[in-house]
Amino acid sequence: MSTDYDRLPFQPQEYLARRDALRKLMAERGIDACVLNSAENMYYLTGFGSLAYGATSLIVGADGKAIWVMRLTELSNIRALKGKIWADEGVGVRDGQDYTAVLERTLADFVPAKATIAVEYATVQTALRGFIRAKDDAVLNASGLVEQLRRIKSPAEINLLRKAGQIAAQSCRDGFEALHEGMTDTELAAVVTHSMLANGSHRPVKMANVCAGPRTARAHVTWCGAPISRGELVNIEPAASIHDYHTPIFRFYSIGEPVDRVRRMFDVCKEALDEGFARVRPGMTSHEAARIFEGVIESRGFAEWMVTRPAYSIGASFPPGWGEDDVMAIRRHHDVVLEEGMCFHVTPCLYEDGIGCVGASMPAVLTAGGFESLSGDEAIFGIK
Secondary structure: OOOOOOOOOOOHHHHHHHHHHHHHHHHHOOOOEEEEOOHHHHHHHHOOOOOOOOOEEEEEEOOOOEEEEEEHHHHHHHHHOOOOOOOOOEEEEOOOOOHHHHHHHHHHHHOOOOOOEEEOOOOOOHHHHHHOOOOOOOEEEOOOHHHHHHOOOOHHHHHHHHHHHHHHHHHHHHHHHHOOOOOEHHHHHHHHHHHHHHOOOOOOOOOOEEEEHHHHHOOOOOOOOOEOOOOOOEEEEOEEEEOOEEEEOOEEEEOOOOOHHHHHHHHHHHHHHHHHHHHOOOOOEHHHHHHHHHHHHHHOOOHHHOOOOOEEEEOEOOOOOOEOOOOOEEOOOOOOEOOOOOEEEEOOEEEEOOOEEEEOOEEEEEEOOEEEEOOOOOOOEEEO
């Protein structure tokens, strides 16, 4: 019996339910057609995720019909998925052709005259969004519509995140097992990456963050071929992928005892993690939950080095990163209410120049009884 490697991650009924949930939001806002361009949102709705060079858009009508506008060569993917995805029609744009002109013609053919159109603007780089304006009053901002639907993960989505979390945790354990004095951070990254792929991870959205020593205080800096010395803080942060659903995990190690400052920083972060797992529940606001984590760190005198939010949403991701901050996060001054089925990378961290980045991390799904691990391991500081 042959395996269908083009099989979608979820059953067709789940995608149709997502489409109809979007149609309901569109009807509530009087939108006749949405022009979507977020890779994550298009993947969430259809099961097709593109890493295509050039622009890709999905036009979704209020009647549930849809059409892709994408680079001509990428239409091979839609042809291959014909009959498997509900959005299986597309228009190709040749290299060198004016994409905007083709998109406008397609949209004009797809919807009636004077239709109310909504376009996603949130995919524009944050610093430039203020410069991007709709051409006329009939063009609305569709940003956030699909993200609202993506906040709560279905049981099938949680199952993929759990599988990815177990693979990511194993890659950290394998990295720790291989860790030895004089090993370079690049060699350690190779072990972590090989472990992820060997244990079933699909293509990760980006390579793992692997670094050692004070360089770890530089957020998201990664390997450079530097040898790892005894007593140095070692950071390993991979995110394994199953059908583009990514579960990250952050682990902290050293060969021999680290300096006392590192140990104290970790203990504070672990206390904050444990407190959050014990007290955060559905029905709280994001702000209320954030203050539980932050309150521990502040009370221990480490607030100065607490420069990130305690948790960010995780799910289906495409380059450049695996986080879903635009979907949900646990952070102060954020009043969105936490609900069962939300999934987070919970990672209270401290960054101190000259010392490094230290934290306590656990990917988790929020249940009625609180957070439940998606990785099945423990957040401990590993010492060889």
